[in-house]
Amino acid sequence: MYTDIVREYLRKDKFPSIWCPGCGHGIILGALLRAVYKLGWDKNKIVLVSGIGCSGRTPGYVDFNTLHTTHGRALAFATGIKMANPELHVIAVMGDGDAVAIGGNHFIHTARRNLDITAIVYNNSIYGMTGGQVSPTTPVGARATTAPYGCVEKPFDVVELALGSGATFVARGSSYHVPMLDNIIKEALAHKGFSVVDVITTCPTTFGRRNRLTDDPVKNLEWIKERLVPLSKWEKMSEEERKGKLPFGIFRKQELPELTELYHEMDLKVRGEK
Amino acid sequence: MEKLLSGNEAIAEGAIYAGCRFFAGYPITPSSDLAERMSFRLPQVGGRFIQMEDEIASAGAIIGASLCGIKSMTATSGPGFSLMQEHISFAAMAEVPIVIANIQRGGPSTGLPTFPSQQDMMQARWGAHGDYEAITLVPCSVEECFYLTVKAFNLSEKYRVPAFILSDEVIAHLREKVRIPEPGEIEVIDREKPRVPPEQYYPYDDSQGEVPPLAAFGSGYRYHVTGLAHDITGFPTHDPEKVGRLLKRIVDKIRNHVSEIVEYEEYMVEDADILVFSYGCTSRACKEAIQELRRDGVRVGLWRPKVIWPFPEEELKKAASGKKAVLVVEMNYKQIGYEVERILCDMRVHWMGRADGEIIPPEEIEEEVKCILTS
Amino acid sequence: MKIEVRLVGEGGQGLILGGLILAEAAIRDGKNVAHTQTYGAAARGEISKSDVIISDETIYYPKVRQADILLALTQEAYDRYTRYLKEGAIIVVDEFYVKRYDKDRKVYALPLSDTAIKETGKVITVNMVSLGVISELTGVVSKESLKEAMLARIPKGTEEINLKALEAGFEMGRKAKEKG
Known part of the structure; x- marks a missing residue:
């Protein structure tokens, strides 16, 4: 049944996708489409926006209003769309470099504004499309084509960044924990305000092969399983135990006034209708 | 109704007249008062204003809004225009109508933030990567700021291209009387909607x-x-x-x-021996100089493009034919001068200009014309 | 007929507003106008300049080059801008602030700010006193248009004091004219 639901929302003639065998991106897309199905949203009212990179190809495969923008700028375009037509459901999908390197400024400001957009970060710790360069979420010590001796920079924690910037819904899921990812994305989409889902995923081709995980998808997924711990467990762990691990789950879910609603209120006052 | 407006205010009013209902921008001198006006006016007419985190985001946001069918614009100055080039290229490729007002200041780099220049003429033409065509309009008065902004939206919608209004610090903050036309008085073009299911x-x-x-x-x-x-x-x-x-x-x-897009003004051109080519605020000094020169019996006229990209090549050739010489006057180091030389390759084309933040005084232009006559 | 008016003083003396009102009064008189002003990061305390060209013809070059009428409210502004005047230009200065001025020129040294304080209790109305003087002395704009333009521009609730200041300016201008 899951497959049928997903097919309903796909542009079937655009397959096979450009994603490599074993890539985690398809798993995230599946979770997103099942979440949309569960919410019963009208395809005509959904705009899926992306930046550039492997994640950036997502819009091409789905039968919504779709916009493949420039590198790092998905949220800037998404902001214009939501402001121009608040009735639309706006979803932005981004890679890790896309979202928090080149797009870092847009990311923190969209979070600050609490505009009703869902941002999904396909976080595979690498620039996949350009051939495996180091990214702002590459773990220290991991190898990349531009970090041949291992990454020496401290990575960004996308969840912490979103929390610090004021996003009103912040969660982390993974392409290993699929049923949970379905739920997290569904909650993120349903949330009124800016929601961020950091999805830890795999890139067997450019990350796995360089980091002793080979291009075997299972080994890559297992690496996620080893690292991620549920938030409830994380909270009971010591600093020592937390080393090399990441918590997952819902970190914040907060009801705060949403930007287009605040604007609407202001407009009514300006025009003397309230 | 006649109003005293600044050039920047007139661009804002022109945009609203043309149906612009979304503005995303980032503050930069000398354009910020245009954004301020839009933030004040748009909520009054059911539009939306947002101040973005930078110019890249501003240009991205207006493309997003335009894709929702809402006429959208931003305003900036040279440094911000540079940042917007990425999305100008996108809008050209994806054929999304947007309007950008670039209130030129002295460059390069941070340059002279509070002084005028015409140094972004070629940035408007070739600023972004790849092959594309955009439309650029150059107002020389406050009233023209209004009309050319309406035209910028019309052309942008009609051809699905980015359209630029290249004003400058002089015109931006000059206040003149403007008559705001009644709704319906001048043509407003909306993009064509699909005719198929x-x-x-x-x-x-x-x-x-x-x-x-x-x-x-x-x-x-x-x-x-x-x-x-x-x-x-x-x-x-x-x-x-x-x-x-x-x-x-x-x-x-x-x-x-x-030929359908371009628009230009001819001032005392018919019997002129010398044709002065100028645009924007500089053309006003040229007109003043021409008046003085005519008093001395010098037959000189002005040819002034209101649309500079696409360049009105054929129209200029026609106007220049039979003239003894052409003088290009601009506030930069020969950006359009080379273009005129290329087009009028079999003519004597002279050039004068400066880029020091000062509008060229009429006396200097008079002198240059007299120099050409005796050379 | 083209007249170039230059109002100079210090930021905060209300000269930008004064220039706008003068320009709008001229529009009411059916003239063409071009208004320009100092533009920059300065707000208070720096030299402030508000220029208005008033003409029956189309105005091409938009900047004032040689003023026909100069109002100077500070010594510093006076010293800087008397360089750019037409032969026979009319100069009005605030006698409290401008002590050194060119005796060869036609200078009206008048108690502009003192009158503003005396009439309205607010020195900020010196701009309206000055506009009244200029209008009466030079006839560059009509008194009726000036009054209307002022009332259309100023914040609500300040009509009374501004009208008072303007009237005081008319009166001072009339007396100065008689005196010659």
Whole structure:
């Protein structure tokens, strides 16, 4: 049944996708489409926006209003769309470099504004499309084509960044924990305000092969399983135990006034209708 | 009704008259008062204003809003215009109508923030990567700021291209009287909507004309937009035949219609021996100089483009034919001067200009014309 | 007929507003106008300049080059801008602030700010006193248009004091004219 639901929302003639065998991106897309199905949203009212990179190809495969923008700028375009037509459901999908390197400024400001957009970060710790360069979420010590001796920079924690910037819904899921990812994305989409889902995923081709995980998808997924711990467990762990691990789950879910609603209120006052 | 408005205020009013209902911008001297005016005016007419985190985001946001069927603009100055080039290229490739007002200040770099220049003429033409055509208008008065802004929106909507208003610090903060026309008094063009049902709609379908209709996101026409080379359906392709066809159409939709797009003013041109070519605030000093020179019996006239890109080549050639010499006057180091030399290659083309933040005084232009006459 | 008016003083003396009102009064008189002003990061305390060209013809070059009428409210502004005057230009200065001025020129040294304080209790109305003087002395704009333009521009609730200041300016201008 899951497959049928997903097919309903796909542009079937655009397959096979450009994603490599074993890539985690398809798993995230599946979770997103099942979440949309569960919410019963009208395809005509959904705009899926992306930046550039492997994640950036997502819009091409789905039968919504779709916009493949420039590198790092998905949220800037998404902001214009939501402001121009608040009735639309706006979803932005981004890679890790896309979202928090080149797009870092847009990311923190969209979070600050609490505009009703869902941002999904396909976080595979690498620039996949350009051939495996180091990214702002590459773990220290991991190898990349531009970090041949291992990454020496401290990575960004996308969840912490979103929390610090004021996003009103912040969660982390993974392409290993699929049923949970379905739920997290569904909650993120349903949330009124800016929601961020950091999805830890795999890139067997450019990350796995360089980091002793080979291009075997299972080994890559297992690496996620080893690292991620549920938030409830994380909270009971010591600093020592937390080393090399990441918590997952819902970190914040907060009801705060949403930007287009605040604007609407202001407009009514300006025009003397309230 | 006649109002005392500044050039920047007149651009804002022109935009609202043309139906602009979304503005995203980032503060930069000397354009910020335009954004301020829009933040005040848009909520009054049911529009939306947002101050973005930078100019890249501003240009991205107006493309997003325009794809929802809302006429959108931003305003900036040279340094911000540079940052916007990425999305100007995107708008050109994806054929999304947007309008950008660039209130020119002295450059390069941070340059002279509070002083005028005309140093972005070529940035407007060739600023972004790739082959594309955009439209650039150059107002020389407050009233023209209003009318050319309406025209910028009209052309942008009609041809699905980015359109730029290249003003400058002098015109931006000059206040003159402007008569705001009544609604309906001057033409306002909206982009063409699809004439076919959703299942037959393609956003780049050249069988629908050189400028295919553009559906709004959310209107039931689900389609794909990308900055990648694409076929008529909007999906990426690298088939050379399809890519070539797209690129050729993107440039030809403007190049084949130059005479319909351009607009210019001829001032005392008919009997002139010397033709002065100038635009924007500089052209006003030229007119003052021409008046003085005419008093001394010198036969000199002004040819002033209001649309500078696409360049009115044929129109200029016609006006210059039979003249003894042409003098280009501009506030930069010969950006348009070289263009005029190229077009009028068999004529004596003189040039004068400066880029020190000072508007060229009429006396200097008079002197230059007299110099040409005796040389 | 083209007249170039230059109002100079210090930021905060209300000269930008004064220039706008003068320009709008001229529009009411059916003239063409071009208003320019100092533009920069300065707000208070720096030299402030508000220029208005008033003409029956189309105005081409938009900047004032040689003023026909100069109002100077500070010594510093006076010293800087008397360089750019037409032969026979009319100069009005605030006698409290401008002590050194060119005796060869036609200078009306008048108690502009003192009158503003005396009439309205607010020195900020010196701009309206000055406009009244200029209008009466030079006839560059009509008194009726000036009054209307002022009332259309100023914040609500300040009509009374501004009208008072303007009237005081008319009166001072009339007396100065008689005196010659």
